[in-house]
Amino acid sequence: MVQIMLNLKPYKNLLKQHELSLTAVRLAVLETLEIHPHSDADKIFNIVKNKIATTSKQAIYKNLNALAERGIIREIKPKGRSSLYETRTGDNHHHLVCRQCGAVRDTDCFDHAPCLEPMCNHGFKVDEAEVIFWGLCPPCQKNLIKTERKEK
Amino acid sequence: MVQIMLNLKPYKNLLKQHELSLTAVRLAVLETLEIHPHSDADKIFNIVKNKIATTSKQAIYKNLNALAERGIIREIKPKGRSSLYETRTGDNHHHLVCRQCGAVRDTDCFDHAPCLEPMCNHGFKVDEAEVIFWGLCPPCQKNLIKTERKEK
DNA sequence: CAAAAATATTGATTGATTAAATATTTTTTG
């Protein structure tokens, strides 16, 4: 098991600013997301449980919602999966999701904010563009080629 | 109640091409989606039930999945909502979703296919870009202004 | 450190969606 030292001070300040108390579970959730971006509640729960054996899934969910509401973390929800969370926020970056294995990768926004300008906005006041690129990650592309060969 | 006559022949051909049988429920689902784009399974179920009183939600779900798998319809899933379906496919168009009332509107893809080109693709082979623009629709913007005035 | 506020834990519940088994409809074939 690898121990990674994280500086949680910036988060502690951020939580204070948002009038959120500094609880063990909350900090553990943030730490987990720093190390494992794009995790879902279940995965976070299992990781946090290693540190805080008595923790509950409910606490994980509540914290994820509280943090996401305040923009401290960001929630993405590719269809067919549970919600995923990440600490990288405020840059409107996008995601690549593998149809096969579910791998998730970040990719930058095209420009400063063109993503917030749809072709026709129907009078909508747009504040967020959520972009998911669906496809196959490199390993799954290779597996597909192997499978195709076998099928011949 | 307004009766709208729809020509379902193109769909019948499409279903044949995909080796799907022409069942009453399936055609009713397609007809419903033509008239009410961005409907969820429950809404479709209720509308279809008016025509086919004995129908089941299970049949609706199975048909939606079968049609979506073959690209005959498209599924979108804004976070926090059930899956929505539409018959407009193949043009990689995007969606505007109102945070307040949930209204959904189509908006065209920016260009022919730039949406399929993320900044950095991490070696992914991308085949679809799913874009949801979040914001407020015109009526909800007005309501917000009213509410702000009242609060003063 | 004690009171007040916020959060955590526990247990039950919801809601969308899927699974499995049987009945019915649609398609195919002679």
Add this chain to the structure above:
DNA sequence: CAAAAAATATTTAATCAATCAATATTTTTG
């Protein structure tokens, strides 16, 4: 066109993520 085969529909039960409510514990504040 009728019977067999295949596909689909219906019914009932189950799953899974996520939320709600009530009580216990922790954190914050003065």
